[in-house]
Amino acid sequence: DGGITQSPKYLFRKEGQNVTLSCEQNLNHDAMYWYRQDPGQGLRLIYYSQIVNDFQKGDIAEGYSVSREKKESFPLTVTSAQKNPTAFYLCASSPWTSGRAGGNEQYFGPGTRLTVT
């Protein structure tokens, strides 16, 4: 079964602790993304990676870090510097297509709900 898995589904942490969210895909996609979702705000891009060992900041990267050591994996670390980390986090991936034929459709995982108290 091809797809994107995120674990865990629910995560609880104390304020001041770093926490790492897992994202794995077996779709053989080159590009991977992390989004944050808050009620009424849509999805906002945290980081994205187009190829292994390379990644770029999105619109709200402060307080987050990522790595891309393998094509299949793109873990996100929420650091203690993130001022408001409680949110729903979504990972996505997309194939690399030449030109614009692919339309950049992205495939999403089921999400991880992080609660920090």
Place this chain on the structure above:
Amino acid sequence: AQSVTQLDSHVSVSEGTPVLLRCNYSSSYSPSLFWYVQHPNKGLQLLLKYTSAATLVKGINGFEAEFKKSETSFHLTKPSAHMSDAAEYFCVVSDGQAGTALIFGKGTTLSVSS
């Protein structure tokens, strides 16, 4: 710069009546446009996409959307709502280049009553 505006934050319909979710976009390029659906505490599922082929795009579960360049709109419609359509819907724009990020609207919550 690209942006997308979903004109209604909440739409309520009765089962069996038509659905219209409105979306306007702004893009410097000839854009790719998408509609995604999200059920509570789930990931996003692609409903349909426009990538400069036919302007009327048919998607899954009976949804369709029409790309109107003159109006910069990409409204989502369905002739007859079903209870299972109740969810949040996102209109999304992209410049279509592979590996670049999508720009999401803030979402429209669709409620369906019996």
